[in-house]
Amino acid sequence: MRPLTLRRLFLQCSFLVVILFFVVVLALKFGAVPVSLYALGRDLLRFVFGQSSQISSDYGLIVVNIRLPRILLGIIVGASLSVAGTSFQALLRNPLADPYVLTRRYSGAHRRATSHAFAPGRRAAPSAGSFSRRGSHDRRSFFSRPPRGTD
Numbered sequence: 001m002r003p004l005t006l007r008r009l010f011l012q013c014s015f016l017v018v019i020l021f022f023v024v025v026l027a028l029k030f031g032a033v034p035v036s037l038y039a040l041g042r043d044l045l046r047f048v049f050g051q052s053s054q055i056s057s058d059y060g061l062i063v064v065n066i067r068l069p070r071i072l073l074g075i076i077v078g079a080s081l082s083v084a085g086t087s088f089q090a091l092l093r094n095p096l097a098d099p100y101v102l103t104r105r106y107s108g109a110h111r112r113a114t115s116h117a118f119a120p121g122r123r124a125a126p127s128a129g130s131f132s133r134r135g136s137h138d139r140r141s142f143f144s145r146p147p148r149g150t151d
Helices: 006-029 037-048 057-092 107-118
Strands: none
Touching: 006 037, 006 057, 037 057
């Protein structure tokens, strides 16, 4: 893994901002009332430059007063939830991305099952569990345990 430099951080953030912009435009366009991209761009530019009196009343009500506030509120709520989660994770020193939460331990079994389902004649690539003593492929020890309270 390469170290995170200021240049890479800027490129990643700018890439995410571009994706967010396209998602916002698509969310403004699609809805119960169809809005063309040309009318959407024209009305948004008029709104940004303070010429909201020239926006038609239908598009102004739908795009500017209903859809845009909901989208911006969704962005703000999502950003604040991510900041709260990151700060709690740092405060409590709880690495939430351990192998058991992310199911990395059983990903080899999942990969084998999917490769057998989609390509039954081919062998799957060995998983990380194949090389361990009790890997994810060894289910006998799990199923052969007696139920609790019976010993």
